[in-house]
Amino acid sequence: MVSKVVFGRGSFNQLSEILAPKRLSMNAPFIYIIDDVFKNNQWLTSRIPLAYDDKILFISTEEEPKTSQVDAIVEDIILTTKELPSGIIGIGGGSVLDLAKAVSIMLTNEGEAKDYQGWDLVKHPAIYHVGIPTISGTGAEVSRTTVLIGPEKKLGINSDFTPFDQVILDSELTKDVPKNQWFYTGMDCYIHCIESLKGTYLNTFSETYGNMSLELCKEIFLDNNLTAEESEEKLMMASWHGGMSIAYSQVGVAHAMSYALAYVLGVKHGIGNCIVFDHLEEFYPEGVKLFKAMKEKHNIMLPQGICADLSDADFDKMTTIALNLVPLWENALGKNWKQIITPKKLKELYQKM
Amino acid sequence: MVSKVVFGRGSFNQLSEILAPKRLSMNAPFIYIIDDVFKNNQWLTSRIPLAYDDKILFISTEEEPKTSQVDAIVEDIILTTKELPSGIIGIGGGSVLDLAKAVSIMLTNEGEAKDYQGWDLVKHPAIYHVGIPTISGTGAEVSRTTVLIGPEKKLGINSDFTPFDQVILDSELTKDVPKNQWFYTGMDCYIHCIESLKGTYLNTFSETYGNMSLELCKEIFLDNNLTAEESEEKLMMASWHGGMSIAYSQVGVAHAMSYALAYVLGVKHGIGNCIVFDHLEEFYPEGVKLFKAMKEKHNIMLPQGICADLSDADFDKMTTIALNLVPLWENALGKNWKQIITPKKLKELYQKM
Numbered sequence: 001m002v003s004k005v006v007f008g009r010g011s012f013n014q015l016s017e018i019l020a021p022k023r024l025s026m027n028a029p030f031i032y033i034i035d036d037v038f039k040n041n042q043w044l045t046s047r048i049p050l051a052y053d054d055k056i057l058f059i060s061t062e063e064e065p066k067t068s069q070v071d072a073i074v075e076d077i078i079l080t081t082k083e084l085p086s087g088i089i090g091i092g093g094g095s096v097l098d099l100a101k102a103v104s105i106m107l108t109n110e111g112e113a114k115d116y117q118g119w120d121l122v123k124h125p126a127i128y129h130v131g132i133p134t135i136s137g138t139g140a141e142v143s144r145t146t147v148l149i150g151p152e153k154k155l156g157i158n159s160d161f162t163p164f165d166q167v168i169l170d171s172e173l174t175k176d177v178p179k180n181q182w183f184y185t186g187m188d189c190y191i192h193c194i195e196s197l198k199g200t201y202l203n204t205f206s207e208t209y210g211n212m213s214l215e216l217c218k219e220i221f222l223d224n225n226l227t228a229e230e231s232e233e234k235l236m237m238a239s240w241h242g243g244m245s246i247a248y249s250q251v252g253v254a255h256a257m258s259y260a261l262a263y264v265l266g267v268k269h270g271i272g273n274c275i276v277f278d279h280l281e282e283f284y285p286e287g288v289k290l291f292k293a294m295k296e297k298h299n300i301m302l303p304q305g306i307c308a309d310l311s312d313a314d315f316d317k318m319t320t321i322a323l324n325l326v327p328l329w330e331n332a333l334g335k336n337w338k339q340i341i342t343p344k345k346l347k348e349l350y351q352k353m
Numbered sequence: 354m355v356s357k358v359v360f361g362r363g364s365f366n367q368l369s370e371i372l373a374p375k376r377l378s379m380n381a382p383f384i385y386i387i388d389d390v391f392k393n394n395q396w397l398t399s400r401i402p403l404a405y406d407d408k409i410l411f412i413s414t415e416e417e418p419k420t421s422q423v424d425a426i427v428e429d430i431i432l433t434t435k436e437l438p439s440g441i442i443g444i445g446g447g448s449v450l451d452l453a454k455a456v457s458i459m460l461t462n463e464g465e466a467k468d469y470q471g472w473d474l475v476k477h478p479a480i481y482h483v484g485i486p487t488i489s490g491t492g493a494e495v496s497r498t499t500v501l502i503g504p505e506k507k508l509g510i511n512s513d514f515t516p517f518d519q520v521i522l523d524s525e526l527t528k529d530v531p532k533n534q535w536f537y538t539g540m541d542c543y544i545h546c547i548e549s550l551k552g553t554y555l556n557t558f559s560e561t562y563g564n565m566s567l568e569l570c571k572e573i574f575l576d577n578n579l580t581a582e583e584s585e586e587k588l589m590m591a592s593w594h595g596g597m598s599i600a601y602s603q604v605g606v607a608h609a610m611s612y613a614l615a616y617v618l619g620v621k622h623g624i625g626n627c628i629v630f631d632h633l634e635e636f637y638p639e640g641v642k643l644f645k646a647m648k649e650k651h652n653i654m655l656p657q658g659i660c661a662d663l664s665d666a667d668f669d670k671m672t673t674i675a676l677n678l679v680p681l682w683e684n685a686l687g688k689n690w691k692q693i694i695t696p697k698k699l700k701e702l703y704q705k706m
Contacts, residue, residue: 004513205358208565208587212561233557
């Protein structure tokens with residue numbers, strides 16, 4: 001689990017104080033990995049305490065993070081710094097946080113990032129790493145995984161060394177998120193909760209986190225009695241608790257299907273989950289009903305027909321990738337999941353999207 | 354925060370597997386600090402993986418843990434082991450867990466435990482320490498404090514090094530807790546929630562944890578629709594979330610008053626909280642009403658007249674100790690708390706108990 005967390009509006013201002021005791025030497029810089037939407041945002045960047053060889057890498061999140069991208073950043077850091085960094089600080093959404101986690105792992109573990117996609121393959125502790133979410137919902141700030149697209153699969157590096165050593169939860173950093181993205185990423189959290197709470201892997205630990213997160217999602221996306229600030233704070237906590245819920249259980253049908261959409265079509269995770277979940281009444285009847293109500297309330301129009309032009313080979317690839325995510329199907333549908341979801345049935349579902 | 358947690362009925366069986374990679378050498382033993390109610394309990398002790406110089410210290414929890422007791426255990430460990438221990442494992446209720454945390458800190462920090470009562474006074478990381486609760490409610494398994502009675506005060510060692518490195522939440526270990534103790538310790542959790550949720554220090558982080566814990570307490574102590582196993586699992590989670598809630602806010606009137614009761618009369622924490630809270634309608638009207646309903650439902654008779662024979666000097670000592678806990682009063686009553694609660698008023702409250 002995350003070792004330390006600071007919560008509060010404006011707590012980003014504590015960054016300098018938090019990092020100071022972690023600097024190993026003048027030659028061991030802090031490397032900031034930041035979503036490039038903040039590139040010319042003085043409000044944020046002026047508060048980043050650069051000293052010595054510290055540097056900022058602005059990262060485009062147009063695409064889902066890739067293992068090759070992790071390897072390239074790691075190589076760049078090794079070639080341009082005198083010593084291993086004192087820390088990696090990720091400031092952004094799920095993609096940036098996952099990149100920061102993966103880079104901090106790959107700086108101390110040999111080989112390529114793709115070699116570590118899976119469960120508990122990481123051998124050495126990562127570099128000290130800090131996560132600062134600027135959009136809420138992914139749970140990446142609290143999870144023990146970093147989901148990456150590799151040459152063969154979209155899968156996380158799940159390990160005890162993956163979680164952040166420090167997280168700063170400052171909801172003020174989420175104030176300028178565009179509405180659609182706010183909804184898609186918030187729904188990532190909502191879908192985590194439904195998949196966790198309706199899964200066969202559920203236990204009381206996950207259930208209590210899932211219930212709490214679900215209640216917060218309803219308050220934010222349906223009840224509509226909150227100020228903007230309250231809503232931002234609550235969504236940040238919903239994301240945290242939703243992430244904790246799946247960390248101790250598993251996601252389900254929507255995530256399995258949207259991982260494959262991301263791999264084949266490059267559909268981003270938040271919107272991909274929404275596109276898929278919209279068609280999953282059969283598996284999550286109440287959850288999908290509530291999702292449609294939220295979608296309507298916020299006038300969200302999801303893209304239609306994204307699979308219309310796919311070839312049979314594309315569908316085959318997509319169903320194969322999705323069905324390879326065994327723990328997700330087993331959680332969703334039980335031990336006999338293969339009798340419920342066949343490649344043919346999965347293809348039919350994709351064809352509706 | 355706690356770095357690692359395992360949850361589940363029977364998860365205590367994983368202890369051996371969890372500890373094995375943490376053994377530093379043959380000469381660096383694991384020391385088990387265990388509540389002596391388990392002394393002849395083969396069901397539990399036979400599952401403790403002793404090897405080399407590992408040993409068990411059975412501890413009586415008749416009295417609240419003391420700084421002098423911590424110092425004595427630390428001295429004993431240093432005198433009887435060849436190297437610093439590989440780990441300290443606490444198995445018991447709040448007292449035992451707090452002792453285990455304090456011992457692990459004092460093995461690597463000079464001086465006496467009383468020198469570290471307060472906030473952030475610990476200089477060096479503690480020995481690896483594991484917490485395994487056998488009764489639910491105190492939140493000691495998750496908190497960043499270890500509450501001890503010192504020569505001058507009852508106060509915790511609050512530090513980043515205090516939380517356990519590993520916690521095992523196995524609700525089966527709580528199955529034989531006597532009913533009264535189950536109620537008192539469960540109410541410790543309930544009172545944490547009320548004090549946190551009604552406090553001026555409240556923030557959204559603590560609020561979400563407090564709400565979740567409070568809902569679980571209601572389900573367990575009022576609704577009564579649970580099997581014994583469900584109830585044990587849920588109370589374990591209520592304790593965890595309640596502990597998280599106060600870790601990021603603060604306790605209030607009941608804890609300030611019961612700390613002083615413990616110091617002067619040796620009243621144990623769980624029952625002390627109940628005795629005090631029963632008279633706090635003025636500060637927590639709804640919370641006390643619900644508490645009385647729970648008390649009635651479970652036919653709990655609290656001791657009466659425990660302050661009947663106290664001298665004026667005793668009352669003075671008690672009110673002084675209680676009023677010294679400034680953050681607790683400030684959380685409960687706001688910045689102007691001294692205008693609301695005077696020594697005279699506090700004495701009158703104690704006289705009712």
